[in-house]
Amino acid sequence: MAVEEVRIKNKMKRQQVIADIKDQKNKERHKMRKQREKHERENPELKEQRLEQNVPNTIENTRVYDETINQPIEADEDELARFFNTSNEPPKILLTTNVNAKKKAYEFANILIEVLPNVTFVKRKFGFKLKEIVEFCNNRNYTDLVIINEDKKVVTGLTFIHLPEGPTFYFKISSFVEVQKIVGHGRPTSHIPELILNNFHTRLGQTVGRLFQSIFPKNPDFEGRQVITLHNQRDYIFFRRHRYIFRNEKRVGLQELGPQFTMKLQRLQRGVKEETEWEHTPEMDKEKKKFHL
C-alpha cells in the first residue's frame, strides 16, 4: 500500500502506519543496493553500464546552447601577443585600492601581494584620475593595474586593467576565507605557481581565461609544487591555492594554502573603461540554465 492510499481518519494511527510503510521501503531499498553492490563487485562491467545509462540531469549538462563554445579564437598571433606580454617579459602588476580605503582593503591587498607575481602596492591618494594613474603605469612599463574595491569595510570587487590598451574586467568578490580560517593550511613559498583554468568555454570565458593567463608568468617553478586553480562553475570563478605531493604512483596529497574567494564577472570593457563589451544585468539571472563563461 502506498503512502497516498492510507485513509485512516485517526491522525496518530495514520502517522504510525505511514512511518511503518516508509521504513519498510527504506529497508527494501537498502537491501536492493547491497545486492547490486555485490553483483557489481563480482562483475565490474555492470557498474560501468549502470553509470553510463543513468546520467542525472544537472543544470550544467542541460545548459542553454551557446554557439561560441569550443570554437577557435579568431585572432592571429599578433593580437594574442598584444594581450600577453610582448617580448616574453614577466608581468609587472601595480596593485592599489579605491580612494579612502579602510583596513579590510589593505588586508586584502596584503593577501593579493602574496598571490600575484611581481606586484607593487601603491597607496591610493586623492587627486589622481584613472587616466593619470594609467599614464604613470605606462611610463613605468606596468602590464596590469589591479584595483581593490572596498565598500563599507567589505571588499566587494576587483578591477583588472590590462595596460596599455585594455581591456578592463570588473569582478565581484564574495565568500572570502582568510588563510588562518582554513584547517590544516600550509605556508606558501615564493615560487611561481602553476595555473589551472577550468571550464572557460565560451568566447567571453576564453577572454577571461586569457586575462588570468597573462597575469601569471608562463614558466612556473615546478619544484615549488604550488598550484592556483581558477574553477568556473555557473559563471562563478572559484579561487583556490594548493600544494601537491605525489605520495606514490597513484595517490596525490593536497594541502590548501589559501586564501579562498569567489569572483563573478560583472563587466568587461574595451580600452581603459570605455565601451562595454559585456555587462551582467539582473535579467540574465532569470534564465537559470544560461551561462556566459
Add this chain to the structure above:
Amino acid sequence: MRLLVACEDSGSIKEVLCEKGSDTSVQNARQPSFVDQHLSEGFRQRVEIMTLLEGGNRLVAARANGELQLVKISEDENSAILTEKGEQMDIKAKKLNIESSLEGLFNEAKMIDIHKGSKKRSRPYDGFCSVSVAHPLQNVLLCATKSGMVHVIEVKNDKLIKLASHEVKGPLDFAQVYDLGRNSKTLTFAYGGEENLVKICRLISRFSKLETVWEAKNVKNDRLDLKVPIWPTQLRFFETSSENDARKSQEKCDFEFVTLTRYGQFRIYKTLHGRKPLLSKSLVEKVEFTPQMAMCHSAITTAGNIRAKLSQELSFLASDSKKNIYQFDSNARLLGKIGAGDVTGCATFVSVHENKYVLEGGLDRYVRIFDLKTRKCVTKVYIGSKVNSVIMLDDEPIPYPSDGPEYSKKRSVNKLTEEEDKQDDEEMWGRLQDNDKKRNKPRTAST
C-alpha cells in the same frame, strides 16, 4: 541576403550569406548558408570603414594602419557553396581583389597632444573617421582622420590617386560631405569632434584651397553658469527650407543640419538663423553615445544626408556606449529601443538599409538585422570577431536547389477543406442555439 562584415580581431572582411530568420544562437533554427573570410591582414591592419562605390562592385576599405584600399568585388567562378545535404547551390561566393592602395594618410604625432586634453582614458591611435563619396563628383572621395587630416582622393582607372591633403583642427569625430547641392566644382563638408565645434569648410580651385565657411558657437552656459562640454559626434545635412535652390543656398552659406553629441544632445542648426543651435535637446540623461547615427528616411543620399526638409516623420537611431540602440523622432522623443535584452555589447556599427532593415554589429561579436518597422530581429549571425562595419550587398533570398532545409518549413497547420469548414460552422451555430434555449428557459420560467 549577402553581407560583408569588417572584423576587428582578424582584420578581415567576412562574407555572410544568410536567409531571413537565420539565428546562430538557436540550435535548430535556420543557419547562415555560407561564411567566408577575405583579405585577412591581422588586428593591426583591421578594416575600420567600408564604403561601397557607385555600381556596387567596388569598395573602399580603410584600415587601421592608415592604408586605404580599393577592393573589387567579383563573383568567384570556382567557388561551390554546398547546402547541408551536400547539394551545390546556384549561387557563387564573392571574390575580393585589392586593385590599388594608398598608405601614409595618418598623423600619429598629433594624437599624443590630442590625448592630453581628451576625456578618453585609453590612448587613442589615429584612425579614419569617415570615407565618403563626394557626390556629384562620383569618383572623388573625401577621407578624414581622427587627427584632423583631410584627404581628397580620386578613383581613376581602378587606382587611388591623392589629389590634395589638408589639415584641420583636431580631433575629428566625423567629416560629413554635403552632397545635396549640384555644384560639381567645390566640395563642401562639415567636421567636428571633442572640444571642436562644428565647422563647415569648402575645398575650392581643384581642392587645393580650404576655407572655413561657417563655424558654430557653443550653447549657453548651464544653470550653474558652467560651460557645456563640446563633443559633436555625428552630423546630417537637410535640404534648406528657404526658397533658394540648392546651388544658391550653397553660395549663400545656407545650410540646415542636425548633430548628435557624445553626451546625447540632439541639436538642430540653421546657418541663416545663427551660429547657435535652433534647438538643443538632451536625448537620454547620463548616457554616453557612440559616434553612430542612422537616419530612417526614404530619401537618403550616399553620404547619409537627407534630400528632404526637416520634418516630423523623420526618425533616427543612435547607440550608447553600453548596449542600447535607441530610436528617436525629430523632436528627440524616444520611440523605442532596438534589440533590447538580446544585444549584450556596445553597438559599434548601426545603419539603415533602404529604410527597411537596420544593420547592427558590435562588441558582442554578432551581426544582427532588424526590421525597421517592427524593431524585431530578423537575422542574427555569430561572426566570431568584433564588428567594425557591415554592408548589405543584396537582400534577395537564397535560391536553394531543393525546397531548402527541412527545419525552415513551418509546421503545417491542419487545414480544413471548405466543406468541412461549413459543416463545422453549422455545428457551432447549432450548439450556440441550443445553449441559448437552455439559458432562456429558466429565465422565462422565473418571469
